[in-house]
Amino acid sequence: xxxxxxxxxxxxxxxxxxxxxPFYVGLIGALVLxxxxxxxxxxxxxxxxxxxxxxxxILAVLTLVDLxxxxxx
Numbered sequence: 001x002x003x004x005x006x007x008x009x010x011x012x013x014x015x016x017x018x019x020x021x022p023f024y025v026g027l028i029g030a031l032v033l034x035x036x037x038x039x040x041x042x043x044x045x046x047x048x049x050x051x052x053x054x055x056x057x058i059l060a061v062l063t064l065v066d067l068x069x070x071x072x073x
Contacts (some may be wrong), residue, residue, distance in 0.1 A: 031071055040068045 022072075045060045052060070 034067055034071045038064060038071075041067065 041060070041063055049057065056070075
């Protein structure tokens with residue numbers, strides 16, 4: 001009887017991992033959105049990089065770093 005309850009509990013816990021699947025799909029979507037914003041920002045900066053002031057370059061780089069760190073969360 002004890003083995004049966006233990007096996008049932010293990011099976012229940014193992015099966016419950018599928019409850020997280022929608023969250024993972026949402027996180028993948030959020031990562032795609034962050035990637036789009038990252039590429040958009042990079043393409044916005046790249047053509048003008050030589051004409052930007054130092055402070056503007058630092059701000060642009062910090063924006064890219066911020067998006068990267070948000071993606072790692």
